[in-house]
Amino acid sequence: MATFISHSIAETAALGEQWGRAASAGWLVGLSGDLGAGKTLLAGGLARGLGVTGRVPSPTFALVHEYPGGRLPLWHLDLYRLTTRAEIAAAGLESYLCRPQGVVVVEWIERWLEEQSGPLAPGVRMRRVEIKIAGDAERRITYEDFGG
Numbered sequence: 489m490a491t492f493i494s495h496s497i498a499e500t501a502a503l504g505e506q507w508g509r510a511a512s513a514g515w516l517v518g519l520s521g522d523l524g525a526g527k528t529l530l531a532g533g534l535a536r537g538l539g540v541t542g543r544v545p546s547p548t549f550a551l552v553h554e555y556p557g558g559r560l561p562l563w564h565l566d567l568y569r570l571t572t573r574a575e576i577a578a579a580g581l582e583s584y585l586c587r588p589q590g591v592v593v594v595e596w597i598e599r600w601l602e603e604q605s606g607p608l609a610p611g612v613r614m615r616r617v618e619i620k621i622a623g624d625a626e627r628r629i630t631y632e633d634f635g636g
């Protein structure tokens with residue numbers, strides 16, 4: 489388990505960017521944290537680190553955005569509006585949670601994990617990330633790697 493204290497949106501974006509530069513195919517990054525914690529910002533940094541250009545908006549309404557333009561394809565999901573794993577499956581999103589050819593970033597990953605906290609399935613490499621709001625511009629970002 490690692491901890492990163494961010495003091496600004498730039499620091500959060502830079503952390504994501506660093507992860508994006510190091511990312512390899514088949515990687516899942518699962519984000520948890522309240523509304524406004526910085527999940528979308530971190531995902532945007534990760535996209536940038538993969539070489540994706542342009543805006544990375546919240547996929548709250550679309551549920552999934554695909555970014556094919558980077559070093560690896562990226563899928564960005566937001567499960568906020570879905571509350572159970574059954575609903576996620578019914579929305580056709582389960583197949584996005586494991587993409588061996590690219591990188592997947594999921595906001596509100598706990599919606600999918602439910603009671604599970606460890607590795608999801610054999611061969612899935614996941615970074616489980618928790619963002620806590622610690623002040624106006626301060627965020628406590630903890631993360632742990634599973635699988636692989």
Ligand SMILES: Nc1ncnc2c1ncn2[C@@H]1O[C@H](COP(=O)(O)OP(=O)(O)O)[C@@H](O)[C@H]1O
Pocket residue numbers: 494495496497498499500521522523524525526527528529530546595624625626627
């Ligand atoms: N250190 C920080 N890291 C990330 N976001 C921050 C930080 N400080 C303030 N913010 C603000 O928090 C909000 C995070 O928004 P967003 O990334 O959309 O959150 P989420 O996707 O978790 O709901 C933005 O309004 C941003 O300006």
Ligand SMILES: [Mg+2]
Pocket residue numbers: 527528546566595
């Ligand atoms: Mg968001």
